[in-house]
Amino acid sequence: MKFSGLVSCLAVAGTATAASVPSQKTDSKCNLPTTKIANIEVVDTPLVRDAVKLIKQFIPLQPYLYNHLMRSWLFGAAAINNNATLKAMVDLELHAVGTMLHDLGWDMRPNSPWHSEDLPFEVDSALGAVAFVKEHNLGWSDNRLERMHDGITLQGMGSYLNGKNIDSNWIVQSVAFEFPGPRSPLIPNADYDSILAEFPNDTVFRGSNETFTWLALTKPAGTRGTFIDYFGTAYVPGYGPLSHVAFDLITGGVEAEIAQYPNSTFVSHI
Numbered sequence: 001m002k003f004s005g006l007v008s009c010l011a012v013a014g015t016a017t018a019a020s021v022p023s024q025k026t027d028s029k030c031n032l033p034t035t036k037i038a039n040i041e042v043v044d045t046p047l048v049r050d051a052v053k054l055i056k057q058f059i060p061l062q063p064y065l066y067n068h069l070m071r072s073w074l075f076g077a078a079a080i081n082n083n084a085t086l087k088a089m090v091d092l093e094l095h096a097v098g099t100m101l102h103d104l105g106w107d108m109r110p111n112s113p114w115h116s117e118d119l120p121f122e123v124d125s126a127l128g129a130v131a132f133v134k135e136h137n138l139g140w141s142d143n144r145l146e147r148m149h150d151g152i153t154l155q156g157m158g159s160y161l162n163g164k165n166i167d168s169n170w171i172v173q174s175v176a177f178e179f180p181g182p183r184s185p186l187i188p189n190a191d192y193d194s195i196l197a198e199f200p201n202d203t204v205f206r207g208s209n210e211t212f213t214w215l216a217l218t219k220p221a222g223t224r225g226t227f228i229d230y231f232g233t234a235y236v237p238g239y240g241p242l243s244h245v246a247f248d249l250i251t252g253g254v255e256a257e258i259a260q261y262p263n264s265t266f267v268s269h270i
């Protein structure tokens with residue numbers, strides 16, 4: 001019963017054109033099946049189950065990564081469940097997949113499909129998540145895919161999300177619940193406890209440090225100019241000094257500009 005409700009709902013989302021029906025509304029109106037994980041109510045569609053299955057592949061080599069991804073999803077779901085207005089607005093399936101797959105680029109297995117030579121891990125992760133959804137042929141609109149892509153790419157840049165859609169924002173907000181600091185008032189204490197009991201964070205610092213160092217080691221072209229630079233300069237011999245991409249570019253160009261435009265007037269106001 002629940003399953004057939006899901007199928008007809010996705011069929012509607014799939015046939016709607018971007019212009020006629022806003023896919024977010026269509027999707028959020030769907031009566032999606034749910035289940036409980038760590039006592040948190042979450043959506044339970046075939047796509048979401050496949051995402052769980054996918055990240056379980058990280059358990060042997062990077063158990064901290066699997067736990068981090070599950071906590072990001074569940075912390076977010078707990079906060080969303082705690083606010084009925086919010087829950088009616090967020091695309092819960094997009095949220096589930098976007099949070100669970102937001103760090104595919106951390107995959108340290110040899111031949112990982114999400115380890116490009118030259119892209120930041122956030123972009124590797126977003127491209128991987130979009131490819132994963134597309135493989136399922138569910139008819140997600142370009143807009144829906146892009147909301148997920150943006151949330152994953154901008155995962156560490158919460159302040160840049162102001163004015164963007166709620167789904168991208170809630171991927172980023174859910175990842176932010178993982179940052180060290182006091183518990184958020186948006187998540188009930190009992191939910192924090194049940195999530196951390198099932199998906200412990202006891203090696204998250206060691207694991208992140210190891211992964212970030214590995215990224216700097218294995219793909220410096222994708223880490224220069226990002227926060228991963230700090231790990232490269234600290235722990236990877238031969239990585240080189242901290243890069244200041246915009247600073248070097250601009251300050252390095254001042255002298256040539258003066259030579260080229262000797263008569264232009266520039267007045268400093270600071």
Ligand SMILES: *[C@@H]1O[C@H](CO)[C@@H](O)[C@H](O)[C@H]1NC(C)=O
Pocket residue numbers: 083084085086
């Ligand atoms: C619930 O979510 C809505 C939508 O984001 C927000 O406007 C409202 O302030 C939230 N309520 C509480 C109590 O946080």
Ligand SMILES: *[C@@H]1O[C@H](CO)[C@@H](O)[C@H](O)[C@H]1NC(C)=O
Pocket residue numbers: 178179180181196201202204205
């Ligand atoms: C890990 O969870 C504990 C509670 O079990 C919490 O005190 C701590 O801040 C969390 N650490 C991180 C890095 O989130």
Ligand SMILES: *[C@@H]1O[C@H](CO)[C@@H](O)[C@H](O)[C@H]1NC(C)=O
Pocket residue numbers: 209210213235
């Ligand atoms: C971070 O990881 C690198 C690489 O494994 C290691 O050399 C370094 O000691 C770690 N940092 C800390 C603070 O443990």
Ligand SMILES: *[C@@H]1O[C@H](CO)[C@@H](O)[C@H](O)[C@H]1NC(C)=O
Pocket residue numbers: 260261262263
């Ligand atoms: C700058 O101004 C001087 C004096 O008016 C003039 O001789 C010179 O050609 C100008 N140079 C440029 C690059 O415009």
